[in-house]
Amino acid sequence: MTSAMPPSGRGALAKREARLAWNLLFPTIAIVSLVIILPLLAIFWISVKPVGLADLRPVAPIVKESLRGSDGELRIEYRVRNSSQSKAVGGVSFSDTFPDTVVPRDIPAPCTFTAPALTCDFGTIEGGYNERLRIPLATDLDKDTAEDTLEGTAPRVTGSGDNILTNTTFTLDNFRRIFDSKEFGAVLWATVFYTVVGTIGALVVGLFAALLLNKSFRGKGLLRGLYLFPYVSPIIAVAFTWVTLFDPFSGSLNALLIQMGVTQGPINFFGQRPQALIMVTVFEIWRYFPLSFLFILARMQSIDTDMYEAADMDGASPFQKFWYLSLPMLLGILSVLFLLRFIWTFNKFDDIFLLTGGNAGTRTLTVNVYEQAFAISNIGAGAAVAVVIFAVLLCFSFLFLKYISQEEGL
Amino acid sequence: MKRGTITGPVISALWMVVLSITVAVTMSFATGDPVRPHMLLSLAWGAAIGLVLAHRRQDIAGETIGALALTAAILLGFGPLAFGQAATIWTKIIAALALSGIFAWSTHVILKDMPKGPLTRHEFEGAVIRFLTGTGYIIFTAAVLIPFYVMVMTSLKSQQALLQNPLDFSIDLSRGIDLFRSYIELFRDFNFGTYLWTSFYVSVFTVAITLLFSVPGAYAVARLRFKGRAAFSRSILLIYMVPMIVLALPIYIAFSMTGLRNTIPGLIMIYPVTTIPVALYMLQGYFRGLPVEVEEAGLMDGLTRLQVIRKITLPLSLPAMVSVSLYVFMIAWNEFLLAFMLLDDPSKFTLTRGVTMLNSSEIPRQHLMAGAVIATIPIMVLFLGLERFMTKGLTAGSVKG
Numbered sequence: 178m179t180s181a182m183p184p185s186g187r188g189a190l191a192k193r194e195a196r197l198a199w200n201l202l203f204p205t206i207a208i209v210s211l212v213i214i215l216p217l218l219a220i221f222w223i224s225v226k227p228v229g230l231a232d233l234r235p236v237a238p239i240v241k242e243s244l245r246g247s248d249g250e251l252r253i254e255y256r257v258r259n260s261s262q263s264k265a266v267g268g269v270s271f272s273d274t275f276p277d278t279v280v281p282r283d284i285p286a287p288c289t290f291t292a293p294a295l296t297c298d299f300g301t302i303e304g305g306y307n308e309r310l311r312i313p314l315a316t317d318l319d320k321d322t323a324e325d326t327l328e329g330t331a332p333r334v335t336g337s338g339d340n341i342l343t344n345t346t347f348t349l350d351n352f353r354r355i356f357d358s359k360e361f362g363a364v365l366w367a368t369v370f371y372t373v374v375g376t377i378g379a380l381v382v383g384l385f386a387a388l389l390l391n392k393s394f395r396g397k398g399l400l401r402g403l404y405l406f407p408y409v410s411p412i413i414a415v416a417f418t419w420v421t422l423f424d425p426f427s428g429s430l431n432a433l434l435i436q437m438g439v440t441q442g443p444i445n446f447f448g449q450r451p452q453a454l455i456m457v458t459v460f461e462i463w464r465y466f467p468l469s470f471l472f473i474l475a476r477m478q479s480i481d482t483d484m485y486e487a488a489d490m491d492g493a494s495p496f497q498k499f500w501y502l503s504l505p506m507l508l509g510i511l512s513v514l515f516l517l518r519f520i521w522t523f524n525k526f527d528d529i530f531l532l533t534g535g536n537a538g539t540r541t542l543t544v545n546v547y548e549q550a551f552a553i554s555n556i557g558a559g560a561a562v563a564v565v566i567f568a569v570l571l572c573f574s575f576l577f578l579k580y581i582s583q584e585e586g587l
Numbered sequence: 588m589k590r591g592t593i594t595g596p597v598i599s600a601l602w603m604v605v606l607s608i609t610v611a612v613t614m615s616f617a618t619g620d621p622v623r624p625h626m627l628l629s630l631a632w633g634a635a636i637g638l639v640l641a642h643r644r645q646d647i648a649g650e651t652i653g654a655l656a657l658t659a660a661i662l663l664g665f666g667p668l669a670f671g672q673a674a675t676i677w678t679k680i681i682a683a684l685a686l687s688g689i690f691a692w693s694t695h696v697i698l699k700d701m702p703k704g705p706l707t708r709h710e711f712e713g714a715v716i717r718f719l720t721g722t723g724y725i726i727f728t729a730a731v732l733i734p735f736y737v738m739v740m741t742s743l744k745s746q747q748a749l750l751q752n753p754l755d756f757s758i759d760l761s762r763g764i765d766l767f768r769s770y771i772e773l774f775r776d777f778n779f780g781t782y783l784w785t786s787f788y789v790s791v792f793t794v795a796i797t798l799l800f801s802v803p804g805a806y807a808v809a810r811l812r813f814k815g816r817a818a819f820s821r822s823i824l825l826i827y828m829v830p831m832i833v834l835a836l837p838i839y840i841a842f843s844m845t846g847l848r849n850t851i852p853g854l855i856m857i858y859p860v861t862t863i864p865v866a867l868y869m870l871q872g873y874f875r876g877l878p879v880e881v882e883e884a885g886l887m888d889g890l891t892r893l894q895v896i897r898k899i900t901l902p903l904s905l906p907a908m909v910s911v912s913l914y915v916f917m918i919a920w921n922e923f924l925l926a927f928m929l930l931d932d933p934s935k936f937t938l939t940r941g942v943t944m945l946n947s948s949e950i951p952r953q954h955l956m957a958g959a960v961i962a963t964i965p966i967m968v969l970f971l972g973l974e975r976f977m978t979k980g981l982t983a984g985s986v987k988g
Contacts, residue, residue, distance in 0.1 A: 195811070198811035198816075201803035201804060201806060202804050202819065204799075204803070205804040208860055212834070213829060215837075216841070219837035219840070220836065389720060400728070402971060403732070405977075409917065409970050410735075411938075411966065412921055413923055413943060413962060414960070414963045417955055417959050421737065421741060421955070421956060422734060422737050427952065429616070429737055432753040436621055436622075436623060437608075437624070492709075494712045523830075524831075546833065556836065560837075563836060566833055578824070
């Protein structure tokens with residue numbers, strides 16, 4: 178007789194639970210892979226394709242029909258052209274049906290008529306192709322009626338061009354272009370400066386704000402709400418306000434600085450080097466300090482006060498209490514925040530795009546994606562920059578998972 | 588150095604500089620009159636009053652005399668504030684009274700309990716910290732308030748008035764309803780009513796779809812045991828890390844080819860995907876904190892898992908749902924990049940896209956600022972009304988920038 182043992186392996190219950198879990202997760206997994214994983218793969222594909230903004234509209238044959246001539250001598254005209262000036266379209270043909278009352282005569286070369294359909298087969302047409310086919314009609318109808326009956330049936334067109342996105346032409350030109358250009362160094366520098374200074378700045382400023390509010394007084398809730406304003410309001414609102422505020426001609430801040438005697442003339446804060454880069458970084462700090470402030474404050478308020486009372490008994494001064502007691506307790510949340518903010522600042526696009534449009538030495542990698550893809554209309558190069566960003570992020574994510582997931586208990 | 592008679596005047600002098608700058612900037616922004624702080628006189632007056640206070644400590648009479656002398660000095664023209672020709676007498680009087688009053692009261696607070704003789708480390712650092720705290724409150728409040736103040740006030744001004752004196756934000760109340768001309772024009776000529784409505788229902792749909800997807804997902808990750816749970820949790824975090832601009836490019840291409848670009852349904856398809864990972868992450872954290880026993884009791888009583896979720900977990904996590912909904916609503920409402928890239932047709936703009944359209948040299952600045960105010964007010968009202976939930980949502984959604 179065998180002794181009683183706990184069941185090993187996966188029982189029916191566990192299996193059912195796992196099945197339910199996957200069912201619950203399925204919608205999320207499906208939509209996330211559709212909209213995130215698929216585009217990510219697409220980015221790699223596009224980055225090795227010579228594709229521009231104009232190539233997004235697929236090349237196609239266009240056929241227009243119109244009725245010409247006068248009663249008794251009516252003819253139908255088909256205008257066949259290629260939508261692209263440079264690329265060929267293959268397998269072009271169209272067919273049009275005619276009513277019994279209208280019969281085409283003298284069918285020209287590529288066409289055949291087997292009642293009731295007229296079929297014209299052009300094979301491959303070159304870029305810029307533009308031809309007219311005139312076919313006389315035998316009919317008793319007057320022009321208006323004929324027009325109505327004929328135009329009731331539009332010609333059905335077939336034919337497809339070579340799509341640059343799906344063919345097998347590959348190139349490394351995109352990468353060569355973005356790495357070779359002299360701008361790449363400047364872009365890298367702007368990215369590093371913006372990310373490092375912005376992250377540390379937001380963290381330090383948030384720490385100060387948290388220190389200010391880590392005591393109870395009347396109006397504390399009000400101030401805490403107020404200090405969150407920059408983060409909560411829409412980016413377009415605050416970014417445009419900053420642009421207005423710092424405008425060299427009608428900006429209030431320039432007027433204020435001149436009045437206070439700080440400068441003689443107006444400063445073009447967002448329009449010249451190196452002020453622009455400093456200003457977008459200051460904006461980043463201004464907008465995101467509330468986040469670190471909120472976290473640090475929450476952590477501070479969960480620190481046991483006994484420790485401070487003991488320190489008071491030992492005669493520690495306020496600065497000593499901060500340096501030797503508070504700061505070590507905050508180190509955990511500070512490092513988590515640093516990594517998170519670092520990655521997010523690196524990813525930031527909207528802020529710089531709205532403030533300077535990437536001009537005056539503020540073009541970071543993310544802004545460069547937009548700049549290459551839409552300003553220079555080179556989608557391939559934009560995708561190549563995106564691939565570079567993704568590679569950098571993979572390294573960050575590795576660090577992130579290594580350190581953060583332990584903190585978060587995942 | 589650490590003597591009451593030295594530390595007191597030094598802190599007091601620096602504090603005077605801070606306060607005179609504050610008062611000058613405030614008066615300039617409020618009236619547009621030329622007011623500027625005089626650094627040397629500020630230092631001198633601050634030091635002098637600090638010296639008096641250090642010798643006659645905790646003496647109300649001394650402070651009153653100091654304040655009155657300061658007021659008189661400012662009005663006579665050799666105080667810490669310098670006025671330009673254009674400054675009105677009212678500006679001068681208000682500035683003088685404000686500076687003297689605030690200075691006398693706050694210096695009293697900063698330097699309280701400070702003996703004349705040598706200071707202990709505690710007393711010295713206490714005074715320094717009170718000075719720094721005061722300065723900190725002023726700097727932070729100014730840095731946050733000034734942009735919002737300028738945003739609201741600019742939207743009420745006219746273009747000429749702004750160019751004439753960019754600092755003059757005083758409001759001419761006699762203009763009556765005409766004050767809100769920019770707003771009226773935005774709603775009448777620029778379709779802002781439609782944009783507001785579009786933004787609203789796009790955000791609501793985003794919240795609904797996000798919850799629909801993330802609640803079951805979060806529950807599965809938090810409660811159910813299955814192979815690959817840890818890997819799944821990690822990949823949620825990884826998805827946060829993918830920047831939107833990288834995804835926006837293929838999405839733009841795909842939408843261009845399928846004809847979803849320039850359509851609101853296209854936008855509603857995309858927005859939830861950007862928020863589902865955040866919501867899932869926030870919710871699973873909350874679900875984990877709920878007591879398992881309640882759910883197990885439900886299971887014992889014969890409920891299925893799905894019934895447990897519906898009848899026990901969801902009602903218990905209502906506060907978390909509110910937080911998550913608010914947070915997702917905020918992300919969708921504030922979203923700019925996708926709306927900017929995917930919408931070209933002015934009849935289909937969301938509010939953020941509509942405001943971007945106003946950023947052109949042909950449209951006056953006050954219209955742009957009025958647009959910014961219109962975009963900000965709904966989110967502010969939500970935020971102030973439900974701050975408790977919002978802060979919670981923000982803290983839980985740590986990872987979303």
